[in-house]
Amino acid sequence: MLHTKNFSTIAVMNRTILIQLRRQALPVSTKPLLCFPRQYMSTAAYADARVLSEQPHEDAVTQALRILQTAPIAWSSSGSAAFDFRSDVVTKPTLSTLEAIIRCSLDDDVYREDAATLSLESHMASLTGFSGAIFVNSGTMANQLALRTHLTQPPHAILADSRSHILHWEAGGIASLTGAMVQTARPSNGEFLTVEDIKKKVVLSDDVHKCPTRVISLENTIGGIVQPLEETRKISAWARENGLKLHLDGARLWEAIAAGRGNLREYASCFDSVGLDFSKGLGAPMGAVIVGGADFVARARRIRKGMGGAMRQVGVLSSAARESMESIFGPGPSGYKDGGLLRRSHRLASRVAGMWIEKGGRLSRRTETNIVWVDLKAAKVEEELFNEMGAEYGLRLDGSRVVLHYQICEDAIGKLEMLFSRILGRVSRG
Ligand SMILES: *Cc1c(COP(=O)(O)O)cnc(C)c1O
Numbered sequence: 001m002l003h004t005k006n007f008s009t010i011a012v013m014n015r016t017i018l019i020q021l022r023r024q025a026l027p028v029s030t031k032p033l034l035c036f037p038r039q040y041m042s043t044a045a046y047a048d049a050r051v052l053s054e055q056p057h058e059d060a061v062t063q064a065l066r067i068l069q070t071a072p073i074a075w076s077s078s079g080s081a082a083f084d085f086r087s088d089v090v091t092k093p094t095l096s097t098l099e100a101i102i103r104c105s106l107d108d109d110v111y112r113e114d115a116a117t118l119s120l121e122s123h124m125a126s127l128t129g130f131s132g133a134i135f136v137n138s139g140t141m142a143n144q145l146a147l148r149t150h151l152t153q154p155p156h157a158i159l160a161d162s163r164s165h166i167l168h169w170e171a172g173g174i175a176s177l178t179g180a181m182v183q184t185a186r187p188s189n190g191e192f193l194t195v196e197d198i199k200k201k202v203v204l205s206d207d208v209h210k211c212p213t214r215v216i217s218l219e220n221t222i223g224g225i226v227q228p229l230e231e232t233r234k235i236s237a238w239a240r241e242n243g244l245k246l247h248l249d250g251a252r253l254w255e256a257i258a259a260g261r262g263n264l265r266e267y268a269s270c271f272d273s274v275g276l277d278f279s280k281g282l283g284a285p286m287g288a289v290i291v292g293g294a295d296f297v298a299r300a301r302r303i304r305k306g307m308g309g310a311m312r313q314v315g316v317l318s319s320a321a322r323e324s325m326e327s328i329f330g331p332g333p334s335g336y337k338d339g340g341l342l343r344r345s346h347r348l349a350s351r352v353a354g355m356w357i358e359k360g361g362r363l364s365r366r367t368e369t370n371i372v373w374v375d376l377k378a379a380k381v382e383e384e385l386f387n388e389m390g391a392e393y394g395l396r397l398d399g400s401r402v403v404l405h406y407q408i409c410e411d412a413i414g415k416l417e418m419l420f421s422r423i424l425g426r427v428s429r430g
Pocket residue numbers: 089137138139140141143165166219221249251252277279280288
């Protein structure tokens with residue numbers, strides 16, 4: 001009895017919603033209610049719903065546009081990102097990204113029917129000179145899936161920079177997903193791996209005591225430092241001679257390119273697979289891509305499915321990724337000629353580095369792209385105190401790594417300068 005009563009109430013509600021929708025009196029968010037199953041609707045309401053679903057959705061679009069123009073929504077400003085130096089992952093998608101999402105296709109990507117995703121993947125393949133590409137939900141998944149795809153079964157090893165993201169910031173994914181042993185190499189120049197550094201640690205021998213290296217994984221940029229193209233080419237030639245696969249964690253490869261240190265195609269041609277992240281400095285809400293050969297990508301597609309990473313109406317993500325890449329990095333393999341908004345954050349980074357040095361601070365690494373490493377130990381300040389003092393100025397900091405991105409505002413740089421002055425105990429000369 002109770003049920004019947006509820007159903008008729010719902011039927012009345014549905015009819016009311018329909019009438020109000022027609023008068024454009026209700027926000028679009030009520031629309032999902034209309035999806036209530038047919039058996040719970042009165043015949044009249046059902047007939048109305050059918051008519052409505054056959055009409056163009058103009059009312060809903062008009063209302064959505066009205067909301068965009070009048071209501072303060074998160075998409076319309078950088079918000080807290082403007083004062084956030086913890087990472088470039090904090091960048092927020094913009095209204096142009098939202099517009100791309102509104103216009104995107106909504107078909108199923110597991111069936112390989114979604115135009116936005118197919119188009120992004122073929123675009124990424126052609127930008128990088130590969131025959132395949134696969135969209136994934138994060139930079140971590142790009143690395144882990146690529147490594148898993150290159151490998152077969154133990155005993156096998158992955159050789160990587162001892163500081164690399166795949167070893168320290170991916171939750172031990174290599175151990176659980178691949179069973180590979182990890183071999184680490186340290187850059188003798190303190191900045192990036194050379195072919196000599198790698199030769200010292202790699203295992204090519206047939207000695208039964210040893211675990212054979214199968215994949216070398218590089219990272220570019222690494223801690224904001226560019227892995228130069230020249231050295232990458234040497235490593236690549238040597239790896240190919242020795243039958244080793246070469247993967248690039250290119251979460252921030254965009255930054256190396258914006259800094260004028262090579263283009264996507266030049267770097268990609270050195271590798272068997274490259275992962276690129278859309279959600280760092282480019283500002284997409286999420287998403288990354290792996291580019292590689294068609295066979296490699298076909299195998300990755302099956303493994304991604306097994307990991308639960310195949311997504312359905314993924315156009316909402318891939319269209320956002322495409323828009324973010326084109327507006328922030330640029331449309332071609334070299335990005336914008338003048339580096340665009342990424343180059344602006346590099347200029348901000350060198351200003352920040354300069355501010356710190358001018359007040360007597362030291363840097364623990366060079367500033368080449370968008371990351372500044374302030375030496376807090378030398379300044380005799382604990383990371384926690386540095387973060388807390390920053391918060392007094394409304395800044396979000398994460399210790400000695402100060403990351404610049406395109407949504408950082410001028411005001412935040414001014415506040416950071418005041419903080420530096422206080423910490424280093426001197427008044428700026430400038
Ligand atoms: C951020 C980052 C990743 C992982 O990206 P998520 O999208 O956060 O999973 C991988 N490698 C490097 C070098 C990164 O900076």
